[in-house]
Amino acid sequence: MKILVCISNVPDTTTKVKFTEGDSKLDTNGIQWVINPWDELSLTRALELKDDGNTGVKSVSVAHVGLSSSEPTIRKALAIGADDAIRVNADSSDAYFVAAQLAEVVRKEQFDLILCGIESSDYNGSSVGGMLAEFLGIPSISAVSNLKIENGQVVITREVDGGKEVVTTPTPLVAVVQKGIAKEPRIAAMRGIMTARTKPIKLYEPVPVEIMTEYVKYELPKPRAACKFVDAENPKQLIELLQTETKLI
């Protein structure tokens, strides 16, 4: 079994974002770029499955659509343990475009299991995994919180309202993962960082695809009203304020 983990390159999750050019572009000054948290967990799970030895996982690859400036993020994925990487050399502003590029990669390289995160922490699109599966005409399972391989079959736990379902589908398939898929992201060890330098990053040129969405402007969230403090000795006053001012209780 060959696993592909799709990775996105996003601002570190503590970043306080700012914008330039009339609030139309992200100000990338001083931003630390990281692997999207979900993708890092997907990669961790894929490597756990490979390390297990009984799962039949032969290789774990990562794919990324982005310009050469995002290579450090790809190298990091290789340092964590991915066997090889593919980069599609294009700006990744539109989910439909990105998914179409990844579909081309999967068609050429033939993966059995493709992992995507439930969203990227920058554009919060929740789009690429499902789009990729539809481009390929293969099943997708979303809200995946656990993934095992039993007798060559992918067994998935997905979150549903009020509980969980254990499901299977034939491969190839796209699993869109969320909380639970792995506990902590795996950290690159010194040896991994050394070997990452020599691991291959295959370069693909993008196929032409229509751009469907355009981000034209950004606003910062409205600042909330200043906090009203209530004396810790008299918490009852808080309940009274909530009653009279918010009318919610």
Next chain:
Amino acid sequence: MSVLVYTENWDGKFKKLSFELVSYATRVAEMLNTSCIALSIGNVDDAELKKLGSYGAQKILSVNSDNLKVFDTQNYTEAIAQVAKNNDAKVVVISNNNVGKAVAPRLSVKLKAALAAGVNGLPLSTNPFTVRKRAFSGGAIAHVVLKTDVKIVTLPQNSVDVTETPVNAEVEKISISLPEPKTVVKDVQKQAGKLLLTDAEIVVSGGRGMKSPDNWGPLVELAELLGGATACSRPVSDEGWRPSEEHTGQTGKIIAPNLYIAVGISGATQHIAGVSGSKYIVAINNDKSAPIFEVAQYGIVGDAQKVLPKLVEAVREIKGK
């Protein structure tokens, strides 16, 4: 031309979320001078279906098929796509919940329709079709132009008002031929009857400042008295102090209750990313410089173990319990 809204059901019943979706789709249809059509999949009786008319749906289509019993993303996508095409839908509205997140992107490819996930209110304009949406995990709001003829938007729960605009809606049963689903369900573990965190209008949430899993009694009691649900920060769920489905934040559940009471939670960016849509935030924390107070409208600087029982007592008093 039409605006199509997919309204999920829960064991044959709709809930507030369904009415929010229809109210929203009706407003979008007005902006486009067209009508709102609602689609229901599964076994829902006529009386329940008719309820969607109270919020403006002029036509209610109901599909019921053995091949839609299991939530299979390919079959659901196919069903919604066929209905969208047959009704010349220009905009498709879906919830931004687990089901919407699974289906909307597939539908986007199938219909060649631009998708905006997690929109914030009504479109700013219909030509060009521009919406505001969540970006940078709540750190910003983006204005996005959807450039295709057909558009898909997903709507976060509790982000718009339910508005009654009763119309005499017709209910129509339609059939769609679909293959057997590829998704096979092996096991289901569901807790019946529990208020879902995502549905709760009041949420009481605990963080590491609760100190120990044994201290949750008054917090749970407060939530119960207020008719709300309980939540927690990530370290609390990682430690196993509370069940993982309570984890809120960027990597957990994203919720938008009317009232979010954060107890012993510092207010890290990643936590706020999951609760910044709340109408009011209340913070209880013994450190007055904790960042949670920057996003809270009401606060108490104090020890959670001392404050919580007093809050419980005060709520009991006003509720007469």
